[in-house]
Amino acid sequence: MDKIKRTYYRAVFISDVHLGYKDCKAQYLLDFLNSIKCERLYLVGDIVDLWSMKRRFFWHPSHYHVLEALKAKADEGTRVIYVPGNHDETFRRYDQDTLMGVEVHRQFVHTTQDDKRFLILHGDDFDSATRYNRLIRVAGDAAYDFLLFLNRWHNRIRRLYGGRYWSLASWIKARLHKAQAAITAFENAAIHEAKRQGYDGIVCGHIHQPQLRISDGIIYCNDGDWIENCTALVENEHGRMELLHWSDTQHVVASNTLAEVNSKAA
Numbered sequence: 682m683d684k685i686k687r688t689y690y691r692a693v694f695i696s697d698v699h700l701g702y703k704d705c706k707a708q709y710l711l712d713f714l715n716s717i718k719c720e721r722l723y724l725v726g727d728i729v730d731l732w733s734m735k736r737r738f739f740w741h742p743s744h745y746h747v748l749e750a751l752k753a754k755a756d757e758g759t760r761v762i763y764v765p766g767n768h769d770e771t772f773r774r775y776d777q778d779t780l781m782g783v784e785v786h787r788q789f790v791h792t793t794q795d796d797k798r799f800l801i802l803h804g805d806d807f808d809s810a811t812r813y814n815r816l817i818r819v820a821g822d823a824a825y826d827f828l829l830f831l832n833r834w835h836n837r838i839r840r841l842y843g844g845r846y847w848s849l850a851s852w853i854k855a856r857l858h859k860a861q862a863a864i865t866a867f868e869n870a871a872i873h874e875a876k877r878q879g880y881d882g883i884v885c886g887h888i889h890q891p892q893l894r895i896s897d898g899i900i901y902c903n904d905g906d907w908i909e910n911c912t913a914l915v916e917n918e919h920g921r922m923e924l925l926h927w928s929d930t931q932h933v934v935a936s937n938t939l940a941e942v943n944s945k946a947a
Contacts, residue, residue: 687718691794694914696725696803696886697906699768700744702733704833706907706928707743709846713913713927714750722759723791724751724783725886725904726766726803733768755782762789766803766887790880795920797881799902800874804887810870832909845929851890851909864890872899882922884914893924893935900937 699705755761761783765772775785788802867888875883882900891905891912902922905912911928924934
């Protein structure tokens with residue numbers, strides 16, 4: 682029996698953790714992982730930031746603890762499925778292999794309790810569909826690094842005055858027209874690909890923009906990141922997909938019942 686009651690989910694999806702990068706919110710992620718039980722845990726790319734570590738090595742002890750927590754999930758019976766992204770693309774060479782109890786796949790299909798089929802991939806496949814590629818190539822981009830610098834100091838000042846975590850970076854991006862154009866183009870490309878392949882939905886990450894919406898009969902899920910937004914996507918036991926925020930506060934950002942998704946037979 683768990684000493685601390687953990688919330689059960691059929692499936693949990695996280696991506697863009699960027700272990701090895703100074704702005705990774707590993708402590709929030711650790712708290713989230715220690716608070717849940719799930720049948721399947723999907724790691725939807727950019728879990729380790731190899732790009733950042735090549736430029737400047739950084740590895741906080743909490744980053745190692747995240748890896749320990751993920752390994753513990755596999756050891757306790759959770760099926761852990763890893764779909765590498767562009768920042769950890771080295772692991773794509775292990776497609777169809779199992780590493781320390783973690784399955785590695787280039788892409789995967791998740792079937793929900795209601796038999797809805799979701800294509801799972803990181804999302805860098807859709808970079809060519811956007812006009813503003815640099816805005817979604819996040820690590821290594823000087824503008825994005827500066828945005829995170831502002832976010833980091835903004836939240837340090839907030840904590841001094843008793844404030845809770847709030848993403849200044851996301852607030853700024855939401856007000857930049859070109860950033861929003863790139864995000865919309867990315868989402869539309871993902872939705873189109875899911876529909877083309879005959880799936881009910883798609884789960885991805887990559888652009889650090891959590892989202893849960895239905896378009897053209899397809900449910901588009903972006904599980905966000907643990908750099909700015911501290912979000913995870915879950916399928917709960919009641920047949921709903923939920924987007925959760927988990928930092929100093931925890932709340933449901935968005936929720937959709939799977940019954941809203943048009944079946945392919947309709």
